[in-house]
Amino acid sequence: MPVLEQLTTVVVDCADPVSLATFYQQATGWELTYSDKDFASLSAAGTGAGLAFVRVEGYQAPKWPEGSKHLHLDFTTPHPARAVEELLALGATRPAFQPGDGQWVVLLDPEGHPFCLIPATTD
Structure with a gap:
């Protein structure tokens, strides 16, 4: 157990x-x-x-994609393109480096923490 x-x-x-x-x-x-x-x-x-x-x-933001991050968050969303637009309007940024061949989108929160948007699966 x-x-x-x-x-x-x-x-x-x-x-x-x-x-x-x-x-x-x-x-x-x-x-x-x-x-x-x-x-x-x-x-x-x-x-x-x-x-x-x-x-x-003395907090220092992680560097994407250099590897100084310790973790990142993943969120699902039914409308990735719309979510990206709304999150950018809230203060997120979209870094140039986007791994995953379009399977997800990496954004950085206002303090530089990376997080990913993953399309929600619909059955």
């Missing part, structure tokens, strides 16, 4: 937790459950999952 039951939160280091949480809250519609100058968290209703953001003094 495993000792870890369920992943509940992915915590992301950043310079401005409230600003980054606001970006993801606007992008996902998840509920902002807590925020102060050093920490902010979001919750995805009904899933038990969430994202949190913690201030790190």
Whole structure:
């Protein structure tokens, strides 16, 4: 029997937790459950999952695609092209390097963390 039951939160280091949480809250519609100058968290209703953001003094953004990132987030979306447009309007950027031969799109959040948009499968 495993000792870890369920992943509940992915915590992301950043310079401005409230600003980054606001970006993801606007992008996902998840509920902002807590925020102060050093920490902010979001919750995805009904899933038990969430994202949190913690201030790190002297934070330096990851470099894409040079490999200094520690992790990235993947999100599915039924309308990738529309999602890209909306996320760019919220402050994301689209780097030139796009691996995967068009199977997904890599964007960078306002603090430089890469995340991928994957077309949602429809059965």
